[in-house]
Amino acid sequence: MAKHPIYQGRDSCYALREGIYVKRIEKPGIDTISEAVGIAYLILRDYRRGWTYDHECHKQPMDHELFMKRLRYIATLAKRHGATKAELRRIKKIIKYVAKYKRLPKQLLKRAKKIIVRKRKKTR
Secondary structure, eight states: OOOOOSSBSTTSHHHHHHSEEEOOOSSSSOOSHHHHHHHHHHHHHHHHHTEEEOTTSOEEEOOHHHHHHHHHHHHHHHHHTTOOHHHHHHHHHHHHHHHHHSSOOHHHHHHHHHHEEEOOOOOO
16 A cells, blocks of 8 residues: 655645645655644644544554654654754754643644645536
8 A cells, every 4th residue: 555644745644534734845854843833733633532544544543652653753754854953953842842731832823723734625
């Protein structure tokens, strides 16, 4: 089966199953704070509802362990995809906050909602 990104891009599981996804700003992968915040927002959403998707877009339970694993992976991907050192420090700070309080800082909510786009339905 094809492996899909879970949260980011038009071919992600979120886009295919729910019609929303985190927009890519520059290049593929997490390389900006906004992308990291958008993905953290969707991870929190999955944690609250108790399930998420795997890379084949099948539902799977979202427990605390997977929640933490996915949050930490945001920083790994940001580093791998070229986030600056300053961006990486900020992303790690945001991840720690989300892990501790199970929510985004209020000042980042608007940013998260701005980077999450609704997939347009095809019109005839």
